[in-house]
Amino acid sequence: MLELISKLEAIKMLRKLKISPTVQRIEIAQTLLSKKQHMSAEQVMGVVNQEKPKVSKATVYNTLGLFAEKGLIRQLVIDPSKVFYDSNVSNHHHFFNVDTGELVDIGDEELNINQLPNLPEGTVAEGVDIIIRVKSR
Amino acid sequence: MLELISKLEAIKMLRKLKISPTVQRIEIAQTLLSKKQHMSAEQVMGVVNQEKPKVSKATVYNTLGLFAEKGLIRQLVIDPSKVFYDSNVSNHHHFFNVDTGELVDIGDEELNINQLPNLPEGTVAEGVDIIIRVKSR
DNA sequence: CTGCTTGCAAAGGCTTTGCAGAACA
């Protein structure tokens, strides 16, 4: 069984980002933020409502979108229909196994873009997404 | 007006990858491969059928998928609903301006991952996708 | 000829939205 963070911890994290902590948001936060992991909206849906219906599909989508927008989680786009939400928002990148669909973190020490290329005129960096696609040997 | 590659050049490129050169595929190849560029399926659709209907939507999608699969072009996934096809298949990465939706190449000399991190056990690298999100200042 | 390709429209998967009721401050 997964060790969840407490309700109070979840509430604290939400408040810190000025997200009002409703029952549903707390549920989702507890599920997703309990450890560093990547989950799809569908997976969140499944886990949250495992025992009994707690959060509707619309709310799961809207909440994940809200969390990502507020910077509580990070959205990872692997493929048009493979979107994951990463509870680890620190600077890191990913391996994606195209055969298994597995998503694995690349350690910050292992791959770190410390010198960005020259950005296009009149722009500032917002984020660097690196996905290394691998396949099973 | 865009300078297109000739029909014969297009056919040669298709044959090289064992893609049988039908009228529609030649149209799309001429449109997309005439220069290094990024186009969405919708854009390809628009350009190809600018004057008169030449290729159906289904065929545009299927053909782009085929080309990508054969390695004639490269699929770039920016966002769940922002897929582009890149006529430049050489090793390079991209800036994506989240404000303008603009996609710009990063020169190979500017950003080159020459040392991959240690791959997960039992996997081999398939591709490295780097997208640096920027916003207008 | 025989299989591959196309186009149309319908189906699909995932996500967002409109809106009424519920919860919150």
Add this chain to the structure above:
DNA sequence: TGTTCTGCAAAGCCTTTGCAAGCAG
């Protein structure tokens, strides 16, 4: 009591598919 959220179902968007007709080799 006014505002914010939720849930449901419907709508939306992009893409794929089924199938009959049309081509390529």
